[in-house]
Amino acid sequence: MAAPSGGVNCEEFAEFQELLKVMRTIDDRIVHELNTTVPTASFAGKIDASQTCKQLYESLMEAHASRDRVIKNCIAQTSSVVKHLREEREKNLDDLTLLKQLRKEQTKLKWMQSELNVEEVVNDRSWKVYSNLGSCRELGGTELAKGNQGGSKECLRAPKKTRDPPFTSN
Numbered sequence: 656m657a658a659p660s661g662g663v664n665c666e667e668f669a670e671f672q673e674l675l676k677v678m679r680t681i682d683d684r685i686v687h688e689l690n691t692t693v694p695t696a697s698f699a700g701k702i703d704a705s706q707t708c709k710q711l712y713e714s715l716m717e718a719h720a721s722r723d724r725v726i727k728n729c730i731a732q733t734s735s736v737v738k739h740l741r742e743e744r745e746k747n748l749d750d751l752t753l754l755k756q757l758r759k760e761q762t763k764l765k766w767m768q769s770e771l772n773v774e775e776v777v778n779d780r781s782w783k784v785y786s787n788l789g790s791c792r793e794l795g796g797t798e799l800a801k802g803n804q805g806g807s808k809e810c811l812r813a814p815k816k817t818r819d820p821p822f823t824s825n
Contacts, residue, residue, distance in 0.1 A: 665729035681718045682781040733764045
């Protein structure tokens with residue numbers, strides 16, 4: 656599921672988490688998706704298994720990329736707020752309200768950064784289920800991994816991890 660077109664509210668962590676929960680639906684239901692989209696041997700001739708396998712793969716890739724963008728965008732926004740509050744705090748050390756707001760934003764930033772770790776676990780689980788339980792593996796010769804045109808007998812592979820380091824609040 657892609658992020659809502661109207662943007663993401665990064666100010667409220669509860670809303671941010673709820674959005675990620677909704678966006679993770681495909682990963683939460685991966686076994687069901689595989690069981691309903693990839694045909695069993697008795698239906699193999701009636702449904703193009705390689706096409707359904709490819710569509711599921713592309714849906715997972717899109718969902719993972721979309722969530723990654725949302726998380727990193729919110730981290731960047733919150734990092735900016737933290738930086739601004741720090742600058743304000745340095746100008747006015749006696750303002751306890753400002754200190755309280757800075758601490759609140761720093762905590763929210765840490766929670767958002769921890770969502771990158773959660774996302775990695777969710778993605779890894781989905782790719783494991785996809786490759787281990789999926790009938791895609793049985794299709795032989797269907798290789799959709801990026802740029803791989805070889806005759807591998809394995810099906811789709813999870814993309815290699817290229818995780819950027821989390822943003823820091825400086």
